[in-house]
Amino acid sequence: MNRSTSFPGEAEASSRPARFKPGTDIPSAFVYRFFETVVDRWWIKAADRAARDRVPVAPVERDLRVRVERVEQLTDDVRALSFVRTDGAPLSAWDPGAHVDLLLPSGRMRQYSLNGDPDDLGSYRIAVRRIDEGQGGGGGSVEVHSLQAGRELTLKGPRNAFPFIASPSGYVFVAGGIGITPILPMLRDAVRRRDPYVLVYTGRTRESMPFLDELRSLTGGHEVHVWPDDEHGVPDAASIIDLAPRGAALYACGPAPMIDAIRAAIPDPRIDTLHYERFSPPPVVGGKPFTVRLANRDTEVRVESDESALSAVRRVLPGQAYSCRQGFCGTCRVRVLAGRVEHRDHVLTESEREEHMILCVSRAEGTVSVEA
Secondary structure (H helix, E strand, C coil): CCCCCCCCCCCCCCCCCCECCCCCCCCHHHCCEEEECEEEECCCCHHHHHHCCCCCCCCCEEEEEEEEEEEEECCCCEEEEEEEECCCCCCCCCCCCEEEEEECCCCCEEEEECCCCCCCCCCEEEEEECCCHHHCCCCHHHHHHCCCCCCEEEEEEEEECCCCCCCCCCEEEEEEHHHHHHHHHHHHHHHHCCCCEEEEEEECCHHHCCCHHHHHHHHCCCCEEEEEHHHHCCCEHHHHHCCCCCCEEEEEEECHHHHHHHHHCCCCCCEEEEEEEECCCCCCCCCCCEEEEECCCCEEEEECCCCCHHHHHHHHCCCCCCCCCCCCCCCCEEEEEEEEEECCCCCCCCCHHHCEEECCCCEEEEEEEECC
């Protein structure tokens, strides 16, 4: 059924073509992980999931020891790393859109999309764009780029917050820069199943865009549109949507301006469902100021209406742990001692919400006292 009138949670689309700058720098918070990532989903149905012919995903392995088997320099600032289990056993099955949590030697934990072939359980592959701290990075991508073959690490997963659902009418895939990583296995699956598809891949320059050779090999160049900014200019969302098969599912991953432009162009009669993953924390929607009392320090921190509790707390406690900044990983969980929490996370169970709070997305009414 084509749901062209509106999507749940979406504002009225603008009548003007939405524009974006896919070549803008990406904070390491989404390099990812989500790697630091948020996912907003519409109309994901259990029936669609069951219709897929992929092997069901195994339970998440919480502390899996792996070894870096291979490091590839894909562009000047993007490296791909392949991991194998240290015990030589096969890895857990995964579906396109899945990611792993990688525990780095420093103790940082970052999330990265799996971008290899889901049918190959001999290794997991990720790709990471290096973003220095002076460019807005948080240090995780720099540390990943220092890893060498043979290094043993711990990862958790795979998990999937960006699921790839069956769409008989086909797909339009939109990738901005390193956003090609979760899209690549989706495209591989669509090609394997001979589903109609269109891929639009944008970036600053052709040289900065990883996996171009792999894409040509996978698709033969059919229905793949590579649009570097320096060759094609900044595309608008309407020109992308015009390429879509009618009734397609649109999957997008990339920087916030790209995602915002696509959202502004939806609903559209060509697009049945929209699924996206962004490279930065979502903006605070409907936020009201509140106060976090840090019980261990006997200090109160004001959280403004347009900021997260995590950002406010880190002004006082710079060492407060975090990772995804989007309510998926649970790294910034704190124990609640008093107060009423407005939970907006995707990780706590109902029983856990009685005594805990995820600082990066959840809010409170009045004052909430936490153990920090």
